[in-house]
Amino acid sequence: MRLGGFEPFTASDFPGRPAAIVFSQGCNFRCPFCHNGTLLGQRPAAELLSSRDFFAFLETRQGLLGGVVVSGGEPTLQEALPGFCRHLKEMGFAVKLDTNGSRPQVIHDLIEGQLVDFIAMDIKAPLARYELLAGKAGAAENISSAIALIAGSGVPHHFRTTHVRPLLTDEDLRAVLELVPPGSAHRVQPFISASAFDSTLRQAL
Template sequence: MKENVSKPIYGLTPFTLLDYPHKSACILWFAGCNMRCLYCYNPEIVLGKGSLSFEKILSFLHSRKNLLDAVVFSGGECVLHKNILTLIAKVKKMGFLVKIDTNGSLPDTMQQLLNQNLVDYIALDFKAPKSKFQSITQSDFYDSFEKTLDLMLKIEIPFEVRTTYHSDLLAEEDLREMVHFLENKNFAGNYYIQYFKNNVETLSKLERSNNRIDCEKLSTQTIKIILRE
């Protein structure tokens, strides 16, 4: 446990143009997660230990000042880390934009990050409708997810909502229910669906997903389904 605290980061992606919209970034993959999503394709990160200290990451970021625009905090679940506010504050002071990838299970921590103006972009995972949330995530954090969503709907910084789709776990009716839920929350804009990655190791052994979604059929006047393959 001490090792995981002193070295919270499982790995580093030094450069990406895909994970922060219209920005160059690196990704910090934090070890550990409080969910066990059946389709998770990062079991080594969720179940593994960290290997990089934040001091080493700060050294790397110093060498990338004026070369990268942003730092993406991902995982696992990055906001689980007890020193996450301090770590992000140091990155912000270096002049980087900060994006948080989160499952929404810790709304109080997200509130603190927002209160301190430490986040510039958020990607919130909408795992499943309430009826299937526990079976898919192996957790009972649906209410926490909803609180985080409510929080984000009140803020002025950009954010996105996204769902990973596996045909054995979510039916088209489930996706329609999720869109309806977002509409009732007065969410408007793009809702991103990303297909399950077939032929990769996952937390649970799943059959191949029939990755076919009719985005136009699921979209509404206020919410547009955007597919990320």
């Protein structure tokens, strides 16, 4: 895995479990409100965290942490993700996947392989507004597939949306909620840091 970094402890990112968070390097979206700008593109190998070093850290936390959140960036872009998750589970950690939902086939394979214990998927916007809110055209079909797949998987999950005013209007938020299948939880996260707006957002306002 290409890993951009990790946080050794979180009490709030993996429901019900104290966990570490590891951030995969690289993302196929360009959300204008992204807080993880250093994780979006490629970086020299010397700047990356090796999986071996991360696993070595986790060995010191066995029995203390219940899980690992695999976040990003977008983890499903990486071919090594299934093996990485399998290794985490073999070490005794539950695995939570944070995903933008752009690669439903990868999510499907992780679920089929019983390699994830919780999934959090961002729904960035109404499908018709992904190009603006995620910087990605043509994402609608995969986003719809991922929502249905996760909701029907039996794997604990929730969907979440960052409410970036004024780009995401109240009407947009209602449209997002209509995408959430009955029985699935959805969280709205307020966008706080105005300084994180990039030029894409400023141009759109």
